[in-house]
Amino acid sequence: MSQSDAREAQHEILVSAAADTVYQLIADVRNWPRLFPPTVHADRLEHTGSDERIQIWATANGEAKTWTSRRRLDPAALRVEFRQERSQPPVAEMGGTWLVEPRSATECRVRLLHDYRAADDDPVKLDWIERAVDRNSTAELAALKVNAERAIDGDDLTFSFADTVSVDGSAKDVYGFINEAHLWPERLPHVAKVSLSESSPGLQLLEMDTETKDGAVHTTKSVRVCFAGRKIVYKQVVVPALMDLHTGQWLFEEHDDLVSVTSQHTVAINPANISTILGATATVEDARDYVRNALSTNSLTTLAHAKDYAERRA
Incomplete structure (x- = not known):
């Protein structure tokens, strides 16, 4: 991905829950439809050691999309790396990292990093992707916080x-x-x-x-x-x-x-x-x-x- 055509984004949130608990929510893709508002369905297609291949169906700027990604899970570092192997237009390439950083036994910071490029390097398409990444990342992190903290209190909802x-x-x-x-x-x-x-x-x-x-x-x-x-x-x-x-x-x-x-x-x-x-x-x-x-x-x-x-x- 050439630097001139790519964009990067970072979103973060503080969560009042143990870092290991938050990491597990991110790592198990089967949680995502319940956890993340944009995710409709997620399947694990392959799994070998720390590597997996998944397919996700989700909304982006109000449109329904599906794509497949490769993920590498690192529970020791509380880190999940991902890279789309088959993106949907207007995305040409996209990848990133989930990082869970302990601040105490009961609090952590979660950072969500993205890098992406638009099909044909079209600036209009690039702006569309930027809006989708910002909207979905903000919604996902807010929902992660709510669900992780709710799990501590006991969820009868x-x-x-x-x-x-x-x-x-x-x-x-x-x-x-x-x-x-x-x-x-x-x-x-x-x-x-x-x-x-x-x-x-x-x-x-x-x-x-x-x-x-x-x-x-x-x-x-x-x-x-x-x-x-x-x-x-x-x-x-x-x-x-x-x-x-x-x-x-x-x-x-x-x-x-x-x-x-x-x-x-x-x-x-x-x-x-x-x-x-x-x-x-x-x-x-x-x-x-x-x-x-x-x-x-x-x-x-x-x-x-x-x-x-x-x-x-x-």
């Missing part, structure tokens, strides 16, 4: 749950029903409006208005990563006010003559909005029950209609 149905039909048909979200207003009673775009095969942006049992309408926007016939992973990038985080998966598994379809959710409650939405005496547990009931009701409705669709076509 984040929870996961799942609903499953068995379908006497083909996995292709039931997968198709979930994948074809642009048809949901015609197929699902709780979906009022949908806008679906696919920037590249299997990478979707879904905006949707849904109705809850009490008649409230919620607008959500999700990025979905579709693995044909196997699973659809998503993350809401616009969530209802009672949530800070909502990620999920639709899983399709064949068992003999039946197909098992699961809707799995991971949610983080936004405690600041509990009293406004549920009343002054509402607790975190009340919020958890409310969110679980609302999401489960919609999931089970979708699963029932997908089951009916696939079994009628069988």
